Amino acid sequence: AFGCLMSDMWLREADCVSPEAFHSALEKRYPAFQKTAQQDAQEFLICVLNEFHEDLKVRAQLERRRVAGSKASGGSAGETSIITQLFEGQLSYEITCLECKTTTERPESFTVLSLPVPSKSTCSLEDCLKCFFQQDTLTWNNQIHCSLCGTKQDAVVKATLTKAPQIVIFHLKRFEWQGKHKRKLSKAVGYPLSNLDLSPYVAQWSHVSDHRDVEYNLSAVVNHSGSLDDGHYTALCNHSITKNWYSFDDEHVTKIPNSSVQTDTAYLLFY
Secondary structure (H helix, E strand, O other), X not given: OHHHHHHHHHHOOOOOOOOHHHHHHHHHHOHXXXXXXXXXXXXXXXXXXXXXXXXHHHHHHHHHHHHHHHHOOOOOXXXXXXXXXXXXXXXXXXXEEOOOOOEEEEEEEEOOEEXXXXXXOOEEHXXXXXXXXXXXXXXXHHOEEOOOOOOEEXXXXXXXXXXXXXXXXXXXXXXXXXXXXXXXXXXXXXXXXXXXXXXHHEOOOOOOOOHHHHEEOOOEEEEEEEOOOOEEEEEEEEOOOOOOEEEEEOOEEEEEOHHHOOOOOEEEEEO
């Protein structure tokens, strides 16, 4: 279904293409994403990427068996796919017990990096990244169980980037709990269209050898307008060949200037 959608988008002589068939195919496996309900674009994206990854692993294994014939082993498929090659990055969390000063490293893979939106009058993507990668203190219910102390202890934790993905997706955490109520943060977050540099957040010992390995250009934005329970999604995408920007609002596709790419409703950023 996704292959057909891609063919329609690039080859059909049409002003717009509906992803109806692709959505219906996914909806059969995930009834939660039915058309009649409000859904979260970030959750939908992660679901789609996971489905592609798992399916492509199985297909790769079947292809290896077909090529190898009867000599093929019955081992499980590898953990890599075009999805992991393009979108997967890795973080390392350095956790230090404040009692005995023991430090442990915890690696964690990601395909979408969820960034907090700081509570300040003006905010940029750089502010969100600094907030995410700053050192944090774990106390009370967030204490760690220290293997050396043998008990729960306060600790400090700091994340660093150890593997930068080819395509990095940022999710701006605009929905948060305030007491017993959930609210949407409607604050504008400024973001660069080019030369986003992630080198300040890369671990000293990582495989990244040059800061140019972690410089990115913006390729797409998903916007969310509306409230928690009722909203509308639109997208802004950069054409990979012409480098022109386009706005996608249901069946309306419009060429836009670079100056219109910066919006105050950005929810997902693709670099």
